[in-house]
Amino acid sequence: MNREHLIQLIKRKRSYLCVGLDSDIVKIPQHLMGTDDPVFEFNKQIIQSTIQFTVAYKPNLAFYEARGLAGMQSLYKTMQFLEQYRDECFVIADAKRGDIGNTSAQYAHAFFDKQSSGFEFDAITVAPYMGEDSVGPFLKFDGKWVVILALTSNKGANDFQLTVDHDNTKLFENVLSTSSHWGTSENTMYVVGATRAEMLTAIRKIVPDHFLLVPGVGAQGGSLEEVAKYGLNADCGLLVNASRSIIFASSQPDFALKAGEEAHRMQQQMELTLKIKGII
Numbered sequence: 001m002n003r004e005h006l007i008q009l010i011k012r013k014r015s016y017l018c019v020g021l022d023s024d025i026v027k028i029p030q031h032l033m034g035t036d037d038p039v040f041e042f043n044k045q046i047i048q049s050t051i052q053f054t055v056a057y058k059p060n061l062a063f064y065e066a067r068g069l070a071g072m073q074s075l076y077k078t079m080q081f082l083e084q085y086r087d088e089c090f091v092i093a094d095a096k097r098g099d100i101g102n103t104s105a106q107y108a109h110a111f112f113d114k115q116s117s118g119f120e121f122d123a124i125t126v127a128p129y130m131g132e133d134s135v136g137p138f139l140k141f142d143g144k145w146v147v148i149l150a151l152t153s154n155k156g157a158n159d160f161q162l163t164v165d166h167d168n169t170k171l172f173e174n175v176l177s178t179s180s181h182w183g184t185s186e187n188t189m190y191v192v193g194a195t196r197a198e199m200l201t202a203i204r205k206i207v208p209d210h211f212l213l214v215p216g217v218g219a220q221g222g223s224l225e226e227v228a229k230y231g232l233n234a235d236c237g238l239l240v241n242a243s244r245s246i247i248f249a250s251s252q253p254d255f256a257l258k259a260g261e262e263a264h265r266m267q268q269q270m271e272l273t274l275k276i277k278g279i280i
Contacts, residue, residue, distance in 0.1 A: 001090050001122050002143055003186045003235075006211075009055050009090070010236045011280050014271040017263060018056035018092070018213065019046065020243030021078065023063050027248055029255045039067075039074040042255075044081055046247050049260035053267040056090040056239050057082065058213075079119055090122045090239070092147060092213070098127035098134045105137040112141040123147050125191060125213075128175055132182050139183045146188050148179050151203070153193025153216040176206040185209040192231070194222025194240070200230035208233060215241040217266075224266065228273035236279055242266060 001009075010016050023039045023046075032038040047057065059078060064071035082091055097107040107124075114120035123145035126135055138146045151161055151172040161172040176190065185207075192203055194216030203212070212231055216222035217240050224240060231238050246266075250258035274280045 003211075005087075006055070006090055007235050009088070010274075013053070013055055013267070014274060014280055015053055015055055015267040016236050016238045016240055016270055016274075017054040017266050018058050018090075018239045018241040019050050019054045019246055019263065020094070020215070020241050021046070021057055021059040021063075021247065022243040023059075023074070023247065025063075025067065027251070029251050029253065031253055037070075037074055037077060039064075039071070040077040040081075042247075043074070043078045045256035046259050047078075047081065047085070049256040050246065050263040051085055051088060053260070053263040054089065056092060056241075058092040058094045058241055058243075060094040060243070076118060079121075092145075092239075093119075093121040093124040096125050096127050096149065098130055100130065101133045101137060104134050108138045108141060112138070112144050123189065125149065128179055132179075135179065135182055139187055144187065146183060147213050148175070148188065148190050150175050150190040151192045151196050151199060153195040153222070157193070157196075173202070173206060176203065180207050180210070185211070189213050189239070191215065194224075194227050197223060197226035197230055200227065204231065204233065209235075209237070211237050211239060213239045213241060215243075217242050217245075224269055225273070228270070228277075232273065232277050232279070234279070236274065236277075240266075240270070 021043055023042055025039055028038055028042040032041050035041045064075040093111045109116045111119055111121045111124045125147045128135055128148050163171050189211040192212045192214055194214050214227050217224050246259050246262045249262045
């Protein structure tokens with residue numbers, strides 16, 4: 001999905017919601033455990049109940065890889081199911097890959113080349129620590145996106161991301177300014193945690209036009225209002241992710257209904273912020 005399609009999707013759905021499919025088999029409703037593939041059945045019902053309110057889905061690879069072949073089969077079925085919504089949602093592999101060039105090239109084929117691996121995501125999250133040659137292979141696929149980790153929500157972000165150099169420039173700011181030249185705003189996004197919303201003004205000075213993938217709203221306590229206030233640009237430029245607060249809104253047989261209600265609540269908030277900004 002290209003940038004223009006994504007922007008039009010946001011305007012049409014009046015939403016910039018991304019639903020994280022962090023589908024932990026330990027947490028999914030017990031009544032699904034009798035199905036052939038409980039995780040896929042869970043994902044399918046979550047997607048069906050939220051698709052009208054969301055513009056993106058983000059399967060977290062850890063929850064699938066941890067279950068070995070069975071988990072990867074659940075992911076494959078989920079991606080196959082999403083094929084029918086190809087024009088209705090943007091799909092991000094939350095994989096946080098990044099390695100030397102030839103290894104990154106294989107990762108790129110794994111997530112972008114359907115003929116090679118059976119998977120075709122629109123985007124993948126990538127750690128930039130190893131530099132340009134570790135990110136470049138992902139950018140060789142037309143129409144695909146790299147989502148570069150810049151400033152995360154976790155406590156450990158203080159260990160490296162907020163350290164400053166001799167010019168008093170924070171490491172994450174160097175990551176933004178340097179990597180912004182590797183691709184363009186047409187194929188590169190950045191992860192910026194919602195709990196760091198106060199830093200979005202400075203981030204927008206460095207990457208004014210890029211999309212930002214913002215986790216941390218919902219269960220992690222980030223404020224959607226603050227993220228919108230400081231992070232929205234003329235094209236919206238945000239994908240705000242919520243995972244647990246939506247997919248685990250209920251552990252009962254009504255889980256999909258409750259997930260849809262929470263997604264709708266967030267979409268309504270997002271619609272208001274888009275109107276205030278004059279985007280819709």
